[in-house]
Amino acid sequence: MITLISIALLSLSLVESLDPVFISDDTSRITVTTEQAKIITARGANATLPCRLDRDIEDAFGGTNMRIKWTKLSPDYSKEIDVLVSMGFHKKTYGDFQGRVYLQEADENDASLVFSEIRLEDFGKYKCEVIDGMDDATDVVSLELEGVVFPYSPRLGRYNLNFHDAKKACKDQDATVASFDQLYDAWKGGFDWCNAGWLNDGSVQYPITTPRGPCGGNNTAPGLRNYGLRDKDRSLYDVFCFTSNFTGRFYYINSNINGTKFTYDEAIQACHEEGAEIAKVGQMFAAWKLLGYDQCDAGWLADGSVRYPISNPRRRCSPTEAAVRFVGFPDKKHRLFGAYCFQPFY
Structure with missing residues (x-):
C-alpha cells in the first residue's frame, strides 16, 4: 500500500528530476x-x-x-x-x-x-x-x-555609472561594454584592476592577478572578483569596455606652430585642421595594444582626459610595465598637453 508520504516523495523526486533536464527527441x-x-x-x-x-x-x-x-x-x-x-x-x-x-x-x-x-x-x-x-x-x-579590455570611469570619478550610463560611456569612447569572456581573457593576459565595473550581462566584477588587502584580501586566490548581478538603474560602478581594430590613423601632435601646448578646445581644433578628429580613449587603447603605439607625451583625448600610451617601458615613461598612463581630467583651459588625433580611412 502506497502511503501519502510515499506519494509525496515520489512527486518531489519527479519534479526534481524534470526541472534541470532539456528533453531532446532522439x-x-x-x-x-x-x-x-x-x-x-x-x-x-x-x-x-x-x-x-x-x-x-x-x-x-x-x-x-x-x-x-x-x-x-x-x-x-x-x-x-x-x-x-x-x-x-x-x-x-x-x-x-x-x-x-x-x-x-x-x-x-x-x-x-x-x-x-x-x-x-x-x-x-x-x-x-x-x-x-x-x-x-x-x-x-x-x-x-581580437581586441583589448580597458577600465573606464568618467570625469566625476569612480563609481558614478549605472548600467545604461556605462553602455553610453563605452560607446562614446569607440568601444562596447566587455563580456565576461573578454574580461577573463584579459585577466589571463595579466590584467589587474582593483575597481569594480559593469559587464554586458549586468554583472559587476574586477580582475585581480596579485591579491592584496584592498582588493579582496591578501589570502585570496587570483581571479575575477564577482559582485553578481546588480540593479541596472540604481547601482553605480565603473565599466570595463572592449574595443578592437580600427581603420584609420592614430597619431600625436606636440604643439602648435608657435611651439605652444594646447588647451582642450585648441587640441580639438588642431586635429580638425589636419582633417582628423580628437582621438577617443578606445582608439588609444587599440593603438597601444594592437599596434604597439608608444608615445611618452601626455595628450588630450575626446572625453577631456589626458593620457599617453607606453609599449616599451623605460625611465620616466612607465618604467615597470607597458600601459596606457592616465594623467587625469585637468582644467580644459590649461595649455600643458599635446593632442592625440584620429583620422579615419573611408
Missing part, C-alpha cells in the same frame, strides 16, 4: 554541426559562422518545408535576437544585421552564416537552427573579436 532525422565552437575575427573584417546539416534521408536540402534560422543569444541568455530566417527562396534579415549577413549555401547541406563588416557589438554566441517538418536540430557557435 528520433529526429536531422542534426546540425558547427564544426568550430569559436570563430575569432576583428572589427571591420568578414567572418563565416559554420553550420552544416546532416540527415539520414536523401531529400534535397532547402526544400519548401525546410526552415533555417540564425539567432544571437543575449549576454545573459534570457532572449534570442533574430538575425536571419530562410525558407526556400525566401530569406529575411533583421535589425542591424540587414545587408551584412547571408547564407553561404556552398552546397545543399551548408547553412553557414556569412558576416561582412564585423562590428564591435557583433561578438557573442549565435544559434543555428534547422527545422524540417516535425524534426529540428540546433547548435551554437561563438563569434569573438
